[in-house]
Amino acid sequence: MFAVLKTGGKQYKVQSGDVLRVEKLAADAGEKVQFNEILMLGGDAPVVGAPFVDGAAVQAEVVDQIKGDKVIHFVKRRRKHSSKRTKGHRQQLTLLRVTDILAKGADKSGVKAALGAGSAPAAIEAAAPAKKPAAKKAPAKKAEAKAEVPAGADDLKKLSGVGPALEKKLLAAGVTSFAQIAAWSDADVADFDEKLSFKGRIEREGWIEQAKELTKG
Secondary structure (H helix, E strand, O other): OOEEEOOEEEEEEEEOOOEEEEOEEOOOOOEEEOEEEEEEEEOOOOOOOOOOOOOOOEEEEEEEEEEEEEEEEEEEEEOOOOEEEEEEEEEEEEEEEEEEEOOOHHHHOEEEEEEEOOOOOHHHHOOOOOOOOOOOOOOHHHHHHHHHHOOOOOOHHHOOOHHHHHHHHHHHHHOOHHHHHHOOOOOHHHHHHHHHOOHHHHHHHHHHHHHHHHHHH
């Protein structure tokens, strides 16, 4: 029996005992996690989801948190007065060993759901059906925007170049305070630059230096 699961925007065909690398999950080594977005179950009686198979899941044990191979990103601008830049990046990954494939009863298994490390708050919010408005889209826009800002979060719009749209991206990635941004390493900057398509904005606008000043104030 095999299953096709979806995680981190990618699809994986797995069988019990397989070892695979996926986009980083919010879990420690030794923990057991469950993937609930199952696109297909294969075997003697294949089942194709629409888009997911109801009640199906893939359970796996986290072996380790690792990094992928180094990728060199080189930017060269044609004009003489411009600059060029070389940056290295290693994608953060989670190494898993598939333990079980469930055809049904996933909701009663009690195993922790597999959530992306950078999008845990957004995934938890999306999993709550009660929070989805029925047919009042237009009037509820402002209320929804305010509800997305966690209690006690800093006003990230104080950073240069950060408006409501960029603030929303940062909050969805789990960034809620200036202290977090002030502590970013070069690897963190490269990671957020790629994942959120900031295109060098973090360094260009000097977010880390601004965040350090704001944490003092």
